Amino acid sequence: MKKIMTAVILTAMLMLAACGSGADTAYNQAMKEGLNAVTAGNYDHAATAFETALADKKADKQATALLAETQALKSAEASLKKGDLSGAIDSAGRLINRPAVDHAVLTQAQEIRDRALKNGQKETGSTAAIKLQPAAESVSGSSGTSAGGQAGASAAQSADSGGSSAVSGSSQPGSSVHTVTQAEAEAAVIKAAGYSPDQVYIDTTNDGAYYSIELRENHQNDSAADPNTAPAIGFFRYYKASGKIAKLDMISNTYKYVN
Numbered sequence: 001m002k003k004i005m006t007a008v009i010l011t012a013m014l015m016l017a018a019c020g021s022g023a024d025t026a027y028n029q030a031m032k033e034g035l036n037a038v039t040a041g042n043y044d045h046a047a048t049a050f051e052t053a054l055a056d057k058k059a060d061k062q063a064t065a066l067l068a069e070t071q072a073l074k075s076a077e078a079s080l081k082k083g084d085l086s087g088a089i090d091s092a093g094r095l096i097n098r099p100a101v102d103h104a105v106l107t108q109a110q111e112i113r114d115r116a117l118k119n120g121q122k123e124t125g126s127t128a129a130i131k132l133q134p135a136a137e138s139v140s141g142s143s144g145t146s147a148g149g150q151a152g153a154s155a156a157q158s159a160d161s162g163g164s165s166a167v168s169g170s171s172q173p174g175s176s177v178h179t180v181t182q183a184e185a186e187a188a189v190i191k192a193a194g195y196s197p198d199q200v201y202i203d204t205t206n207d208g209a210y211y212s213i214e215l216r217e218n219h220q221n222d223s224a225a226d227p228n229t230a231p232a233i234g235f236f237r238y239y240k241a242s243g244k245i246a247k248l249d250m251i252s253n254t255y256k257y258v259n
Contacts, residue, residue, distance in 0.1 A: 027056040027063075034066060038104045043074040069095060069105045076112045080119075088116040096214070099231055106216070106230050110203055117205070185211045185238035192245045192258050193233055201230055211238040 034049030050067040054060060076091035095101055095109035186202055193200075193215055201216040215233035235248040237255055246255035 027053050027060070030056065031063065031066075034063075034070070035102070035104050038066075038070060038073070038102075038108060041077075041108065043070050043077065046070045047074070066102060066105070069098075069101060073105065073108050073112070076109065080112055080116050083119075085116045085120045089113050092116070097232060101230065103230050106201075180238075180240050180243070182206065182211060185240075186213060188243075189213045189236045189238055189245055190215065193236070193247075195233070200233065207237075210240060212236075213238060 030049045030053035034046045034053065037043070037046035037049060047067060047070045050063050050070060053063040054067065057063065072091055072095050076088050076095075079085075079087035079091060092109040092113040095105060096113065101109075182204055186204055187197070189211075190197055190200055190202070195215070195217075199218055201218050203214040203216075205212040213236045215236065216230040217233060218230065236258075237246045238244075239246070244257055245259045246257050248254075249256050
């Protein structure tokens with residue numbers, strides 16, 4: 001009798017293990033299918049896949065987050081198709097600003113935002129009317145006051161109004177003037193942030209008087225971190241006329257100089 005009971009218990013345990021393994025397989029397959037769909041821009045299919053994953057693993061944090069992010073991508077894409085450029089940028093920007101977002105989602109959000117910016121530029125001839133984020137235009141110096149920063153920003157814009165982007169050299173005749181390139185500005189910002197080029201993702205917009213530069217951590221070659229996440233480092237501005245670098249302070253919603 002004991003042998004029979006033992007055999008029954010072992011059989012039941014094996015069946016439970018098999019069921020668990022099957023659930024994990026279904027979950028993993030659904031997650032993979034969902035991420036592939038996100039990469040392809042098929043957000044409806046991606047959402048369905050993540051819902052399937054949640055059916056196999058209820059309240060799973062990763063599947064729940066990806067489903068919410070996919071819905072946000074759908075919202076941003078819908079706004080873009082309706083011509084609501086600000087709405088598209090806002091929805092995409094919220095994803096981009098998340099501290100930890102899947103790389104496939106981040107890539108799609110940046111792509112939607114870039115398309116919205118390009119469409120706005122075609123309509124107005126400038127990206128000035130469309131902001132990447134709602135930060136105040138003031139820039140605070142080391143004293144923490146915004147008045148000096150505003151003056152610095154105005155000076156930078158004034159210096160660039162004539163098309164000049166001089167950063168080094170004298171204005172005296174015969175002196176050499178160096179025109180800052182986007183690559184040089186990006187390198188300076190990466191260095192100021194304390195990173196090396198291989199450690200970051202970078203997204204840059206030329207806003208005339210300054211380069212708007214977004215940095216995110218790149219964990220593709222970092223075995224100690226999840227390669228599919230790209231935590232935000234911050235938003236920066238490189239002012240062409242002065243060579244000054246400012247970083248967005250999330251608490252005060254202002255840019256503050258870091259050099």
